[in-house]
Amino acid sequence: MIKDDVFRKTEGHLYRYYNTLKKIKALEEECKELEKQKEKIKQDLKETKVSIDTELNMGIDYSRSKIQTSNDGTSYAEKALVKEIEKLEKEWFYVRKKYLKKRIKIRELERQIYTLKCNLLMLSEENKRFLELKYGDKKSIDEIAYILNIARATVYRKREELIEDIARWVNLIG
Known part of the structure; x- marks a missing residue:
């Protein structure tokens, strides 16, 4: 039997481990979404650049009375495009920056839980x-007993045994 403070510390490690896994999963989903946004922006850029080329080669429309130009010879339409x-390029860089920051955060979180993850593997x-x-999932003892179809006493005993083993692995007890 291990001390109460060691038991609580070990349980804290486990709760943080599983919370970190959830954070990593959420960040990975955000990265997938950012990746989609990057691709859409790239596509918009490609389409816009193609449309500029075709619009520039259309020639001059002499039917209009005034043609807007500036001192540098570019039209209002060209400047607007x-x-x-x-x-779009700024948006792409912004999305890319967010994506890279999230990937860095994922790697940091993975490093934090690496040792415990290796031990739990x-x-x-069943364990x-x-x-x-x-x-x-933060299930109660009764819920675990029901899901695993075992007695409450067995759930308590299994929890004690696992916590003791994990406490040894993370060097909380000798």
């Missing part, structure tokens, strides 16, 4: 499932 392209599937229910 260039401005929109610059906005050595457990049997992994137990820990996931208790600390990942």
Whole structure:
């Protein structure tokens, strides 16, 4: 039997581990969405650049009484298109920056949980499932007993045994 403070610390490690896994999953979903946004922006840029080329080769319309030009020889329409392209490029860089920051955060979180993850991988599937229910899904002892079809006393005993083993792995007890 281990001390109460060691037991609580070990449970804290497990709760943080499973919360971190959830954070990583959420960040990965955000990265997928940012990746889609980047591709859409790239597509918009390609379409816009193609349309500029075709519009520039259309020739001059002499039916209009006034043609807007500036001192540098570019029309209002050309300037407006260039401005929109610059906005798209800024948006692409902004999305890319957010994507890279999230990837960095994912790697930081993975480094934080690496040791415990390696230790938990050595457990049997039954024990992994137990820990996931208790600390990942935050199920009560009664719910775990019902889901795993075991007695409450067995759930308490299994939790004690697993916590003691994990405490040894993370060097909380000798």
